[in-house]
Amino acid sequence: MADNQVNNSFGDLMELIGFDRTSQQTDIMEICRKFLGNLTLNPTILDRMSVFNDEEKKCERIAQISVDERFNMMLLRWQPGVANVLHDHSNSRAYFKVLRGRVKEVHYNYDVSRPQGERLRDRASLTINEGEMNDLDNFRDYHRVFNVGDRVAVTIHIYIPPLRMCRCINQETEDITDVWMDENARGKLYVYEAYRD
Numbered sequence: 001m002a003d004n005q006v007n008n009s010f011g012d013l014m015e016l017i018g019f020d021r022t023s024q025q026t027d028i029m030e031i032c033r034k035f036l037g038n039l040t041l042n043p044t045i046l047d048r049m050s051v052f053n054d055e056e057k058k059c060e061r062i063a064q065i066s067v068d069e070r071f072n073m074m075l076l077r078w079q080p081g082v083a084n085v086l087h088d089h090s091n092s093r094a095y096f097k098v099l100r101g102r103v104k105e106v107h108y109n110y111d112v113s114r115p116q117g118e119r120l121r122d123r124a125s126l127t128i129n130e131g132e133m134n135d136l137d138n139f140r141d142y143h144r145v146f147n148v149g150d151r152v153a154v155t156i157h158i159y160i161p162p163l164r165m166c167r168c169i170n171q172e173t174e175d176i177t178d179v180w181m182d183e184n185a186r187g188k189l190y191v192y193e194a195y196r197d
Contacts, residue, residue: 028070029093032158036097036133039156046100049077050152058082062154072162076155078103078147086120086144086169087179089136092159096145097133101153105134108142110169110176119174142169 041049049062059078066072078101086108106125120142127148128134136143147153165180 029160032071032160033095033135036095036156036158039097039099040131041099046154049075049154050100052077052079052152059084066162069161071158071160073159074157074163076157078145078153078155080147080150080152083144083146086142086171087166088142089159089163090165090167092161092163094136094157094159094163095133096128096136096155096157098128098130099154099156100130101147101151102127102129102149103153103155104128104146104148106144106146108144108169110142110174116174120169120171142167 052060054060057079059076059082062075062077064072064074104125104127107123109121109123111119111121126134145155163181165178167176168179169176
């Protein structure tokens, strides 16, 4: 994809979302929530997004954008039966929508005061079907997302402020590792190699 196409896509996306550089944080949360709630994609586009170029990959980012220090957005695809690593969203509030497929989100309590091997406990789970969205208002919450459907799932995620780092938990050892996110997307639409035209 040429740079001018990327820049045009970024501008078009910001206009579509209703983003205004003067918007305050609470306005941005409401704008992004409404955008996700109303978002639908052409089935042909979803078909293209559902194709993995590398069948070894289980989950991959299709595209990512970051806008100033206000929010970032990621578009992901998931192979059937795949889950991401147990993680939090640091200081970011998160919204996500299932554009294709069905996912299950499982929340966990992590209590460092408990003995090793007893720190993690399942707290709640929720199945999110195609067209539905979820709001993770507790940004300190640890969770995993599983593709519980029988086909590739496509999801879109918005983080306010931008997700820069998350804490990941190894479920076997219960150790926590800080994972820093890719900064290539700051200030532009970044389309990952696997989905370039």
